[in-house]
Amino acid sequence: MVSFRGASADAMAALTDLVGGVAEASAPVVSGDLFSAARTVRYEAALRRVVTDQSVPAEARSGLVGDLFNGKVDAATLGVLRDAAGRRWTRTRDLADALEQLGVIAAVRSVGLQADTLVDELFAVRQLVNRDHGLRDALSDPLRSVADKGALVDTLLTGKVLPTTVQLVKQALAGSYRTVVAALEDYERTAAQVQGEGVATVHVARPITESDQRRLAAALTRQYGRPVHLNIVVDAGVIGGMKVEIGDDVIDGTVLARLDDARRKIAG
Structure with a gap:
């Protein structure tokens, strides 16, 4: 799993508790919002530097993120984002990584009692990608767009697995991990960990x-x-x-x- 140290580990623990309090009915929206926010923070270097700069007061960082995302995400997501922006982070990249992990946690919460099924399905997809060289190459091909790869995932999985499984497999295509397989393995462990397993x-x-x-x-x-x-x-x-x-x-x-x-x- 993504490893956090020092201040980032403390921030992640507090934010995990915050996401754990999100209502199950709101969790699917919060999950998608957090994934989107993670992409924004990861690829907008100026924003990432400002919201992780400890010389900028926490209230200012939180206010900036609040203004940026207000009206674009669920109210519960906005609370998480403001809280995250006001915290200390050991490395600048940790904030985006944390938001992605929090999105996975919210996704797991969204399936309720089907969390074990989610873990099994993520494992099954990971095994499929590992075994099928053609599929693995297609999902890792830098010349194919993320949208094109996502359409392939829809064709393979939609209607056969939980919608949340499809969501997480598509998120694994975002490129924040070394490979799709590595992302799926991390998501799988996070899903089990949410249940204390x-x-x-x-x-x-x-x-x-x-x-x-x-x-x-x-x-x-x-x-x-x-x-x-x-x-x-x-x-x-x-x-x-x-x-x-x-x-x-x-x-x-x-x-x-x-x-x-x-x-x-x-x-x-």
């Missing part, structure tokens, strides 16, 4: 039963002290057992890993 990617040789998934999720929940959402990847390269990736941790219980371990012990 971690995300574990589980590589197996063949599909595992729902009961086995429940047992694995329960074991990981006990180990990490919070609920864990499982993403199952059927991987022909796994020879028996499974490999679990959660955060920076890798738990490799595959047969191949055990054989490699045995070889090292023999060689030692």
